[in-house]
Amino acid sequence: MNTFLSLCMVSAIASVLLPSGAMAATPDGEAIFNRSCSVCHSVNPPPKSAPPVIPLANRYHMQFQTKEQGVAAMADFLEKPDVAKALDPRAVSRFGLMPLIPLTDEERKAVSEWFWDQYNPAKGGGRGFGGGQRRLMNQ
Numbered sequence: 001m002n003t004f005l006s007l008c009m010v011s012a013i014a015s016v017l018l019p020s021g022a023m024a025a026t027p028d029g030e031a032i033f034n035r036s037c038s039v040c041h042s043v044n045p046p047p048k049s050a051p052p053v054i055p056l057a058n059r060y061h062m063q064f065q066t067k068e069q070g071v072a073a074m075a076d077f078l079e080k081p082d083v084a085k086a087l088d089p090r091a092v093s094r095f096g097l098m099p100l101i102p103l104t105d106e107e108r109k110a111v112s113e114w115f116w117d118q119y120n121p122a123k124g125g126g127r128g129f130g131g132g133q134r135r136l137m138n139q
């Protein structure tokens with residue numbers, strides 16, 4: 001019995017200190033992008049077969065006040081791409097609707113956070129890319 005108890009103790013301590021932490025780690029957004037998105041999305045223009053990341057991130061920053069809102073909207077789009085949810089319906093006409101990429105909730109959130117963080121106003125692509133029309137549509 002004592003041996004059993006001490007084994008329990010050891011495994012309880014190990015589970016606190018050891019790999020469970022690593023397994024629960026947040027997925028790496030950039031790694032997900034490289035694996036599942038970069039085949040269609042370049043980071044900078046020119047586009048591959050989808051709008052590049054930086055102009056997209058700039059649009060999300062123009063559209064949403066906080067990272068939380070932007071990430072939530074992007075994760076929602078990724079869960080089920082739909083022209084009604086797309087920030088830029090003209091991109092859908094140009095490139096076709098994005099296919100559904102199977103990801104977990106955590107992966108969608110992580111990759112959306114990474115996308116959001118690529119914001120770079122110096123690289124443009126936001127205004128004059130439908131931004132004005134978009135604001136009107138959302139009032």
Ligand code: HEC
Nearest residue numbers: 036037040049050086087088091092095096097098101111
């Ligand atoms: C097979 C090609 C393809 C892959 C792979 C792909 N996308 Fe897309 N994505 C598109 C196309 C095409 C569009 C533009 C049309 C649209 O909005 O549906 C798009 C649009 C988007 C948008 C803009 C949505 C909006 O609000 O207008 C985001 C954000 C996005 N992709 C993120 C991702 C992420 C994150 C991944 C990886 C998990 C990914 N995409 C993988 C093709 C792809």
